[in-house]
Amino acid sequence: MGDPLARRRELVSARAALLDRPDARLPGVPQHVAASWRRSIAGGVDPAMIANRFHPDLDTGSRLVRCARPVMEQLAEQVAGIGVCVALTDDRARLLVRLDTEAAIARAADGNAFAEGFGYAEGSVGTNGVGTVLESGRPVHIVGAEHFVEQLHDYACAGAPVHDPATGRVEAVLDLSCRAEHSSPLLLSLVRSAAARITDALLHDRDAAQQALFDAYARTESRTRRAVLAVGRRTVLANTAMQTLLGPGDHAALTDHARFLLLRGPGVDDRVDLPSGARARLRGAVVPVGGSVAGLVAVVTLLGEPPAGPVVPAAGPPPSRAGAAAPGAATTTGPAAGGGPARRSAAAAVAAALAAGTPLLVTGEAGSGRARLVRDGAPGPVVELAAGDDGADLADRLDAAGPDALVLARDLDRRSTPLPALPPGRRIAGTRSDTAAPDPARDAELTRFRASVPVPPLRSRPADLPGLVTALLAELAPGRAVRLSGAALRTLAAHPWPGNVAELRDALTAALGRRPVGTVEAADLPASCRSAPSATLRPVDRAERDTIVAALRDSDGNRAAAAAALGVARSTLYRKIAQYRITG
Known part of the structure; x- marks a missing residue:
């Protein structure tokens, strides 16, 4: 690391270069810190001062706090030789408990609004040992000028996630903060071990x-x-x-x-x-x-199964969708499909940002419904720019759509040309992959946005599946009496959906080709939906899998008959069914 003062000057210089030019290269800056700085800039964090909010309604007597407090007290004893704050936050980066080993560090923490009830999310305080843990999902050690906000450059913090033992989701963050000159890699090791002990305490906190x-x-x-x-x-x-x-x-x-x-x-x-x-x-x-x-x-x-009562979609034309609309067409849609908590949370965040006129970036995997969330949450018409659209006629399209139209720039990570300039006061939203590789030219477009909302992949929100299926069937088969059987829905629920909602749409389209009206059965679904292999299949394996699924379908699920039709032993067929995890 060299001289600490020289290191601080190097980091301050790199951050200044990034603030001046968003596509600046950042040699010598750790990758997780550089990524957090870029998120802080995109989120509109003020680098000169802390601007966090106080939350008066936090539950400081919760089960989480009760399980964490003994671990925090033990951790405070371990680091009692230096001035340290031991803090616990909830999953929204709001401080629930803070223990201090010295009065001086307590006064400093109070001065930085690092106190019970205050939020330390990355979107409001920039790079730090609480908010950056929640953004990255992993432990971090932020030292001195690695903090985005100058007010925190004299301090160091090490944070680690506390996981819910039943669901695996991040339940809280445990943080150790001290003066930068007292920092040590040992702090990260201590906080990781203590966070794991809190997770274990949550697991065993039962009668x-x-x-x-x-x-x-x-x-x-x-x-x-x-x-x-x-x-x-x-x-x-x-x-x-x-x-x-x-x-x-x-x-x-x-x-x-x-x-x-x-x-x-x-x-x-x-x-x-x-x-x-x-x-x-x-x-x-x-x-x-x-x-x-x-x-x-x-x-x-x-x-x-319950009696098959057909679901009759609502009358009227199908809702608009990105693939069906003419390039750049103004579109409006009805309520968002899917009713799971993850989808509802993302939809509410998108709608709130768009209603406030905030330039919004929606991130997630391809096909996860990012653009649809924007269309559903927009208070007016939407004019879309695809990745290959240079926007040459954008002004004409906006004039036709009206003054309230929102510009939706899709797939920013795949754009081949810069976004066109927008008329003053025109609102904008964009979509981007959450796994996009750094690209200075394309990342420069991120300076147009001030907030971001992540959309979880379909495999992470199984509760959305029934609602999505209903909405997609209404869209793909308007006016038809069509429904999925329970067996078909369970087959879809067992699939990992690497292609997300787009893949689900394709699967239902194929099933409707086999069964245009009535009850769609599991056998009507594509072969890819009827297996969930643990690894990516080679083309030859996919062909074998599809042949087995077809034989099972033709024999109404009779495995002995399917084996005879394929000319293989039943034991071989059973082994292949297990290998490809065929569900029907």
Whole structure:
């Protein structure tokens, strides 16, 4: 690292160059710091001062705080020789607890608004050991002038994520902050270890009955790919297969029945008629603890589908979509498809930014619905610029769309020409891949934006799938009586969707070619949807997989008949079905 003062001058100079020219190269700046600086500039962070908000309504007596406090106190004792703040934030970078080893560091933290109730998100405070952890999802060590805001250049911070042991999502951030001259790589090691201990404390923060039920559920879920349900007196656990197996009404009825079965004895094998008309089987065991019962863990199988009542899409033409619209056409659409919490959160953030007139960048994987979120959230017409559109006639298109039209620049990471200049006061939004490689020319366009919203991939939001399917069927088959069977929906839920919503659209288009009206069955779906291999398939493997799926479809799922038609032993067919993880 050399002389600390020289290092500080090097970083200050690099940051100044970046502020002056967004495409500036940053030699000597760690990659994660450079990425955070660029995000800070794109988010409009003031480099001269801290401008964070106070949140008066935080729950400082939560289970998270209760589990974290003993670990934080132990950590404070370990670093008591230097002036250090030990801080815990929630998953929105808002400080819940701060412990100080010296009065001087406490006064400094208060002066920097690094105090309970204040937010330290990267979008408001720039690069730091809390907000940058939440943006990157990994531990970080930010020293001195690596901070984006000058006010923090005298300090160092090491932060690590605390994960929810049940879901794996980031639940909190644990941070160690001190004067820059007291910094050491040891701080990062200490905070990572302490964050892991808090995660472990969250895992074991259950009474004996809850712990016994969780352990039994985890053992059962690890041994099967089928739907697993665990029900206790106050607890319900369900894996993804269980969540997509039944609708809310059937799920609630099955949970109530499972609680009734707790009184029956150690083994459970029961059939249940559900409100929708479906019939399910629960097969499992009661979980004992001490002299009482902790709950029930069962594998759930659907024995019969509910009566096929066709879903009739709403009348009228199908909604607009990016691929169907003429290049640059002004478009408007109805409500966003999909109702899962991740989608709703992203949609609300997009709509709020567009309503406020904030230049907005929406990031995510290709096909994840980035442009659709902008169209659905825009308060007026949308004029689109594709990656290859130089915008030569943009002024004419905007005049035709009206003064309230929003410019949507799609796929900024693939543009071959700079974005055209916009008339004063004209609003803009853009989409960009969240895995785009740094490109100075294309990244220069990011200075036009002041906020960004990430869109999670479809595989990360399984709750969106039923709503997306309904919306896409209404769009692809307007006015037709068409629906997906439960088996078909479960087949879609098991697929990893590397192509996101665009791939789902293609799969439904292919299925509607086989079954234009009525109930679409799993066998009508493309072969790619009926397997979920753990690795990318070679062309020869895809051909073999598709042949097996076709044989199973032609034999109505009879594996012996399919093996005979293919001229292979049944054991070979079973091995190939397992290899390709064919679901039908």
